Amino acid sequence: MDYAYPWAELIGRFKFHAEPGWAAALAALIRSAPGAQELLAPPSLVLPMPLAPSRLRERGYNQAFELARRLAPAQADARLLLRTRDTASQLGLDRAARLRNVRGAFAVEPLRADAVAGQTVVLVDDVMTTGASLHAAAEALLRAGAASVSALVVARTPAA
Numbered sequence: 159m160d161y162a163y164p165w166a167e168l169i170g171r172f173k174f175h176a177e178p179g180w181a182a183a184l185a186a187l188i189r190s191a192p193g194a195q196e197l198l199a200p201p202s203l204v205l206p207m208p209l210a211p212s213r214l215r216e217r218g219y220n221q222a223f224e225l226a227r228r229l230a231p232a233q234a235d236a237r238l239l240l241r242t243r244d245t246a247s248q249l250g251l252d253r254a255a256r257l258r259n260v261r262g263a264f265a266v267e268p269l270r271a272d273a274v275a276g277q278t279v280v281l282v283d284d285v286m287t288t289g290a291s292l293h294a295a296a297e298a299l300l301r302a303g304a305a306s307v308s309a310l311v312v313a314r315t316p317a318a
Contacts, residue, residue, distance in 0.1 A: 165313050169284055173221045181221070184284070184312045185228035197280050197308050203273070204230040207283040207295060208241040208264070225312070226282040238273060239281075239295060240265050248287065256290035264295040266302035275303035280310055287315040 172180035188194055198204065206222035214220055226234040242265045248256050266274050279299050281292055286309070296307040 169312060173284055174217070176218055178219050178221070178224050181224035182228050185225050188225065188229060188282070188310050188312055191310070194310055197310060198230050198233070200230075200233060202230070202233060202278045202280050203235060203238065203304075204233040204280045204282060205239045205295075205299075206234065206236055207281060207291060208236070208239055210241050210244040212244055222283045225284065229282060229310070230280075234282075235273075238267055238270055239299065240267055248291065253288040253290065256288050257293070260291050260294040262294070263291075264298040266298060271302045274299055276305050279304045279307045281307060283309065283311045285313050285315065286311040 168180060169184070171177045172184060189198070204226050206220055206224075206226040209217070209220045209222075220236060223234065223236040226236070241263055243263055245259050245263050248259060251259060279296075281295055281299075283292060286292060289309075292309045292311075296309070299307050
């Protein structure tokens with residue numbers, strides 16, 4: 159769905175105003191998207207987009223993990239894909255700047271890289287604008303040996 163009224167406000171409340179209770183309803187929207195059920199079928203790994211530690215402390219939870227654990231409780235893993243460094247907020251950046259901003263910002267947990275090898279991975283996030291963060295995370299997973307990487311998001315901005 160487009161990241162527009164009323165969804166933009168609802169997702170903003172979920173993400174920025176400590177209202178994780180919206181996760182179940184938003185996960186149901188994702189699950190109802192064409193092809194989502196097939197992507198989520200085991201044995202897929204379902205990985206939330208990781209937050210920088212500073213953002214996690216600020217928000218108190220990772221909204222992508224809240225979605226992932228409701229989409230596929232047995233397959234969701236918040237400790238396999240890591241954010242290796244803080245990045246500037248993507249808000250207001252154009253596509254080229256977003257790509258530069260997140261280049262090399264993700265990695266697979268080194269002690270668990272074998273868990274990714276040969277696997278189908280589904281990344282979960284709340285909003286996709288240019289796809290820069292999802293692309294950077296997918297590159298890290300493919301380098302670690304994932305067979306394929308797909309993404310499920312609640313909404314896309316009109317620029318996506």
